[in-house]
Amino acid sequence: MSQKQTPLFPLRQGRHTRQAHVDLPEGTFEEEHARQGFFGRTTHLYRLHPVTDWTRIEGPLRPHSYDLNGLKPSAEEAIRASMSGSTEAAFAPIRLLYNQDVALHWVAPSAMDFFYRNADGDDVYYIHTGAGKLETTFGVLHYATGDYLVIPRGTTYRFLPAAGDQRYLLIESFSEVTIPDRNQLGPNAIFDPAMVDTPELEAYDATPREWAVHIKREHAITKVYYPFNPLDVVGWKGDLTVWRINVKDIRPVLSARYHLPPSAHSTFIAQNFVICSFLPRPFEEEEGAMRVPFFHSNIDYDEVLFYSAGHFFSRDGIGAGMMTWHPQGIHHGPHPKAIPLSRTKDRTDEVAVMVDTYRPLKATPAAELMENKNYWASWK
Template sequence: MRNWINIPRVEGRASRQAHADLPDGTFEHEIGREGFFGPAAHIHHAHAPTGWVRFEGPIRPRAFDTTKFDAVPDSAWAAEPLAGNRRCAVRFWRIEAPMDHLARNADGDELLFVHDGAGDLFCDFGHMSYTEGDYLLLPRGTMWRLVPSAPTRILMIEATDSTYKLPDKGIVGPHAIFDPAILAVPEIDAAFDDQRSETETRVAVKRVGQVSTMVFPYNPLDAVGWHGDLAPVKVNWRDIRPLMSHRYHLPPSAHTTFVGERFVVCTFVPRPIETDPGALKVPFFHSNVDYDEFIFYHRGSFFSRDNIHPGMISLHPAGFAHGPHPKAFATGQKAARKETDEVAVMIDTRDPLEVQAGAASVEWTGYVDSWRTAPAATNEAAE
């Protein structure tokens, strides 16, 4: 909160640095404002902040498993609704055959994260291929369709009534994390020319959550050229080179990939594990009290979670502490491996997320109880 009175203080037994050299027998709990950018307190507890034995009420940590979705919707706008608010809508979509129509989102920019599969995107601006791990960012109003060459599953993240931007990279400069020069844009190539036709074509337009259809006597993807500074772009998680520190566990905000209105999209990719003897080597316990945290687990072995596999989602509402599972905390601090092996997409939203029917139908209801066995505090060096 930018107007908060900042008066740093130290009381009792406390570390000299956040996330490092914790007092023996303690658990650090960060209470932070403005998504790790604002004022924060680091409280050293004798017990794990997530050591509850019961959880009552409708707002609680939740988890969902998208691998249990069986339906193959015939339209992007029929994708399974997962969660949303007035600024952000998240859906999960399976597509196995070429789209027989074009889609257009008139509510906001659409960000597609390709969980698996491969194929081609055709849009107003031309053609580009896609594969597992790609982000495809489609500006509001773009007409598009997918032609999968392999069954494809996609996490759809809509920036409702707003636009996506790249994060301000501050003193590390514009080329950190990924160089904007590597963002791919569609091309008017042979594949695009081959899809031109005089065949009647439908365009399904979503506006205020309702779908209307325009019918053209030809395929309106008929551009012969374009210029300007607005276009779809593509980047793969493999092109992301994360900020790192061997002496300090960086907050999730260091991994921001895209910024929407009142929410951010972050990408966690493999990185070296901290080697400083006193540094935390797992995500710290924290209460990010201004944001809900939605994480889609894409691939790998998830460092801070137990019983989570690719395709699952966790949702941690603002107001509740969360952090590594007990088993992950105990093993992570003594991890012998030298780097993480995980890829995940995190959506942090300033406005509360409302769980939708699609996610509720594939919920792991026991997730809230997965912290019941509180870990023993250990601040020993990694072996």
Template structure:
């Protein structure tokens, strides 16, 4: 997502003296990835960003695994997870591998009593229910239903919700999250055939600059532990910054689907990429317009990836008995396709209003105890023909 952005006041030249109005210097910090080779931003602090005055015991947040070698198609009833007050405690990991954690959250309260950053992973929050503001030391991004929020690793942030009714689908990625490479030219600009463009991005605004001394609790996730550090100054003390590494948002409603005369494969829905997985957006669109087209997807083999689908809204035409907040897992190694009847009933349909987020991982996913607790237990039998219905194991 290489795009230049700046907020606040910065000096004319990098790495030069930047004087405060009442004397002294602002403190420069490079915020970058992949050593000094990846995207970075340069920020200027009122106080040194290194002043830790106390450290509390770290908390173990390792996911509790239930299935480490999965070859079962599953349906998880996501909205059955109960809401919780604390933002971090509400985040429930459901599927994990060495590259990514996939989970759900239903936080009732805003994250305002402490600050948080993930030192291991880029985060992506998909807002299914709720409105509010993502507040960071690089500015604020208002969010609403359908927004993706991409938060680079190491970004200090808080979240303010407008109500207690909030639902998030989230990812923690150990690889940086980018826009698809095939939609970018060699300068990094999104090209004309891209289903999204820079104009659609939600960039940080309203830079907060706090000059406050006190005790500011920072919870930092690193290595399956939540470390608790107390800083001497308010973390949001940046007076200005510029660069390419910062949080940003994009609405799934601004994704422009690519359609064709016959059924288009899932890569046309790709919205984000990493080295280890891709994220796709299934949005309202016209169906295929060949006179003999079958709009429902053909059966296909998941040999190289596990497919996770999070159902957001509308009638997902290839599935039976699917509701908002459901998650399906189609593991690599066995084929999957439309449910009985979906293939036939799609013929002649002109459009779909479905809305879903898909994550295809290139390594197998393990399931947590929390995932098994909301698994319906019978989804793997849902492709049986009608004459087999009476033999299904309930």
């Protein structure tokens, strides 16, 4: 028995545009109804009203917004709410959103006199504010604002931050983190692998004293003590290591004639989620082409956006250090002022990190402490 074949060309009804995101019929608003995070089957709907022009929302699917600027490890109630087995305050990630595949944390480390090892998953840090030195099993990396630090599961490491404010977004993956296949774009697109930095071995502190490693496994901390520095590595070879890339070294894929979907900005992938980077880039040049994110329904993915720097033209009331979460099943898209404002500018200067998750996320009480409960009404 043969399976039904997907049509090569889409079916059409009523008023629509010939090219998605270009020359919308007058008085209509385009909605992308797509599977598999813009990779699967897709239908574009042309509506007479924005799908976010709601009057009220009752239930758990309302959009969420969090201001993380006031969330610090010294907020003891936040730590207790987000961690079952805490390490010392010098390094106390505050868990915000999580599911079986990924957890998002807010970290504000000070100088650590102990080492840390995550036995649950890979750690991807985005340095929102701050700089310093990262000591690892594989050597030392110096980091700064805008860096991504990718640390494989089981790596022993510690942060030695420089003076000043330190705020990091930690994306903890329970599967291996890698980079997406660039396919026909070629291996050097988005960022050339030669831009990646890896640790360099340096002389380590050999002071004879008791050294501690805090190991996280299933959200509990085990502390192991040694009479020597556990980073006593004098050489290594292989293809598994810590690595770093800065957002300034990532070159977004562009189209002057067509607004690309968020998937075009994928930076890292793992099982059941993807990390994307939205970076400064020119707006679409051709008249009639959309310049702002199109309305869409999260059919298969929860969408989280962390706003790090610049002007976030598609969102009202959003500033650096804030995060939004749009659950599966409810629409979202640009705020009402965003579409006309986009026509007055030549480029965007925003820096933002997006995490799209296949499984629904849950919020911790620590996140709820920072929530703007009226965010759902910001599209009015």
